Amino acid sequence: MVLGTTSCRFDAYPTLLAKDGVLDARSADLSGETINFTGKWEFYWNEFLDPKVESPENKSYLKVGVPWFSQENEDGEVYPSFGFATYRLTVLLPDPPAENQNLALLVPVLHSAYKMYVNGELVAENGVISKTEKNYQPSFHVKIIPLKTLSQKLDLVIHISNFSHKYAGIHGIIRFGKIQNIISIWNVNFTVSWILMIFMLLLSIYYALVYFINRSERNALRMAFVYLGILILTSTLIETRILFNLFSDEYCVTLFRFSRIGFILVMYFGAYILLNMTQVRFFKRMLIFLKLYALTFLLVAMFTPVSNLAKISFYFEFLSTIFVVLGLFSVSLALYFQRKESRLYFFSLLLAIIGGFIDLFLISHPSFGYRPLGLVSLYLFIFPQTLGVTFGLVRVYKRSESLSKELYKRKEALEKKVKARTLELEKANRWKANFVSLISHDLRSPLNSVNQILDVIDFSFNESTEVEKKKFLEICKTGVTQSLRMLEQLLDVSRFDAFGTKLIQTRFSVNDLLNEIIESVEPLATLKGIRIQKDTPIQAEIIADRTLIGEVFKNILTNSIKYSYLNSEVWVGVSYKGKWLSVEIRDRGLGMSEEQIHKLTGEENIKSMPGTAGERGTGLGLQLCMNILEAHFGKLRIKSVLGVGSSFEISLSKSTKSVLLVDDSGNFRSDLAEVMRRNQWIVIEAGNGEEALSHLSRITPTLLITDLQMPGMNGISLIHEWEGRRHKDQKIPIILISSDAPLSGGDKFLEEEGLESIVSAYLSKMYKAEDLCQQIEFILP
Structure with missing residues (x-):
């Protein structure tokens, strides 16, 4: 806004200056330029010169671009504001003559x-002289005046009357050039004016909403009222005079009074803010005088005769x-006392005052060459505010x-404590019962075999040969080794059930794991004459807890052998089905009814049925x-026919898109993990940095x-x-999360950490888990 305004207000005088009422523009290129009619014009005070008559010999000269009341005549006297006069300028046009060119004048107020x-x-008349x-x-209208074909000289005569305004005469700059260039200049000024007005209106609404x-x-x-006042001043005082151009001349005086109201609004509310800032008794008393001043000025603006x-x-x-001045003093004290926002007000007011002094200097020294800042001084004040x-x-x-x-x-902490305590109690009770049953179930058979062999050795120790003794010892050693391996696996399984979903996930081959499981249960199948038929045409890799998934394969395969008929077949197949890796195990055996399947997959404990060879289990x-x-977000489907x-x-998910999620808040971690798993992520969870490094x-x-x-x-x-x-x-992407993180920005500490x-x-x-997951996936390439 400042740049747009200054582009219209800062208008340095060009190199072409009128001297003694003559402007030599023969070297100008009118095809792409416009000429500013600046410099010294002929000036005739209290006289309307006949435009068709040559100028008299006794001539006075006056600089345009500044009002006549700030300049002196030959006797050293300053011209008064009210009166009438004639300006005259002779312009020498480029050679060859500017014939058949569409030329125009842009005449400000x-x-x-x-x-x-x-x-x-x-060619033009504005108001009544x-x-x-x-x-x-x-009349305060701005005009674009098309001109007829001109010869090599343009003789411009202007009769001006003023009995209503302090700043009299040619205060603006008249421009001359091709009509399309003139219109282009007007469009720029007009557009900037409207942008400024709209901007001031929005700022006024913005402050009101605040x-x-x-x-x-x-x-x-x-x-908000200050900006409203600036809006009024912008619409009435800047060069385009938006409001004056919208209405006829009969509203000119009314609009002039209206512009004074804008000044009163800016002055009263702006000064009120400044004087009230220091909270000192003297300045509070000055607020009374400010109110009287504003009210009196308002009455003057509304009812004083135009003269x-x-x-x-x-x-x-x-x-x-x-x-x-009092406002600056007040803000200075507020700055000394370190009042709220005093620094901004001090420097913004100081800038505005500097702009005001520049205006006073430019008005009193018109020969300096620049036009006053005008509203730019106000913008210097309001933008810091x-x-x-x-x-x-x-x-x-x-x-x-x-x-x-904080809330x-x-x-989060309260929910975490409640849920953690509840889960700990439930899991501890459940694990206590289940783990004892599992140990009894999986270790009974090999330990019974070792015990029977030891009974045989003890009964016939002396009659047995060394070869038989050695054979019996090897069988016992194999049984104990197998029991220790089972115990180790059961302890691995205990990680899962004793402490919740604490998975140690790796990337592994499903085919290799199945081969190991089939090899471990092959002796059990051989005793019943059961063939294990494997059909694994694909080489599948997944990310999961290898030990726990192996326990699943082993348990189901063992049960299939247990409930299969003698000399039958168990079939194992691996295939892809959409987004899933399917491992299917089929047997030919007893089968189950729908009721048995429902009970088997339910929460209640059931009694295990004996196998086809009388094998027992825990169920x-x-x-x-x-x-x-379930912890792997996998599925188990059972189909069975009795007999x-x-x-x-x-x-199991075949996705290899994995994420290590590290957070000490179990609730937040589980919520985000669940959403990410629904989006086909393999989520590896860790509750602290040490556990995360173990996974990595x-x-x-x-x-x-x-x-x-x-x-x-x-996290750092x-x-x-x-x-x-x-x-x-x-190298992997890393995303840092925190409850203290702002919803946008606030990551400068990463530079300090070199991250x-x-x-x-x-x-x-603070985001919902769904929104946070969406942001995470948007960030990733």
Whole structure:
């Protein structure tokens, strides 16, 4: 906005300056340029010169671009504001003559009524000129005046009357050139004016909304009126004079009064903010005088006759500098006392005052070559205030966000404690019963065999040969070794059921694992004459807990052998079905009814049926398998026909898109993990940095998500430790999350830690799990 305004207001005089009423523009290129009619024109005070008559010998010269009241005549006297005069300028046009060219003049407001003649012919009339106030009528219209074909010389004569405005005469700059160039200049100025007006209106509404959002921000409401006043000044005082051009001349005086109201709004509410800032008794008393001043000025602007309005308004405007000085003093004290937002107000007011002094200097020294700043001085004041209020809103937002985070943390901690205690009790009770049953179930057979062999050895120790003794000992050793291996596997399984879903996931071959399981149960199948037929045409790899998935395969395969008829067949197949890897185990045996399947997959404990060779079991193995698959977001489907056999289909995700999710909050971690698993992510969970490093030593995930604040090793330490340990080919994206993270920005600390190129994003845990997952997937390439 400042640049747009200054592009219209800062208008340095060009190299072509009129001298003694003549402007030599023969070297100008009218095809792409416009000529500014600046410099010294012929000037005839209190005289309307005949435009068709040559200029008299006794001539006066006056500079245009500044009002005549600020300049002196030959006797050293300053011209008064009210009166009438003639301006005359001879312009020498380029050679060859500018024939058959569409030329025009862009004429700003000439204070404040005029008639314009070109080469002796009347081309424009604005308002009603008069030598007395009686018949005079002002007009503040801006005109584009097309000109007829011109010869090599343009004789411009302007009659001006002024009995209503302090700034009289040719105060603006008249431009001359091709009509398309003139229209282009007008369009730029007109567009900038409307943009400024709309911008001021939006700022006024913005401040009003700030007040209604936070009623304690009373200065915001006052600033809304300040911007409203600037909007009025922008629509009436800048070069395009938007409001004056929209209405006819009969509303000219009304609009002039209206512009004074804009000045009063800016002055009163702006000074009120400044004087009230220091909270000192003297300045509070000055607020009474400010109110009287504003009210009196308002009455003057509304009811004073137009002949006296300009002069009285000028004095009121001059007196307003007293409140500006007091305001600066007040803000200086507020800055000393470190009052709220005093620094912004001090420097913005200082800038505005500097702009005002520049204006006074330029008006009193018109030969300097630049036009006054005008509204730019106000913009220098108001924009820092907008920043101040915006920063205030940001502080309120951050304070609200901080409270929300604190509430979220407390709620999260409370839920975490309640759920953790409940789960610990449930799992402890469940595991206590299940693990004892599992040990009894899986260790009974091999230990019974060892016990029977030892009985044989003890009964016939002396009669047995050395070869037989050695054979019996080898059988016992094999049984004990097998029992120890089973016990070790059961302890691995205990990780899962004793402590919840604590998976140690790796990437492994399903075919290799099945081969190992089939080899371990082959002796059991051989005793019953059962053939294990394997059909694995694909080489499948998955990410899962190898030990636990192996326990699932072993348990189901063992049960299939257990309930198969003698000399039958068990079939094992591996295939892909959509997004799933399917491992199917079919047997030919006793089979189950729908009721038995329902009970088997339910929560209640059931008594195990004996196998086809009288084998016994606990009935708990299948429930454990389903729990393991549930932890992997897998599925188990059972189909069976009584007397024919059963089919067990194990479905596991074939996705290798894995994420290591590290967070000490179990609730948050489980919620986000569940959403990510629904989006086909293999989620590896860790509750702290040490556990995460343990996972990273076995598997390199596709993505690492870690909480910033964790007990022990926090997220920053984890990232540094991982970066120090990893190989060059183990580069993975890292996303940092935290309850303290703002919803946007706030990641400068990553630069201090040297992690700005390592951490892909810093996200807030305040988002819903679904939204956070969506952001994470959007960030990843």
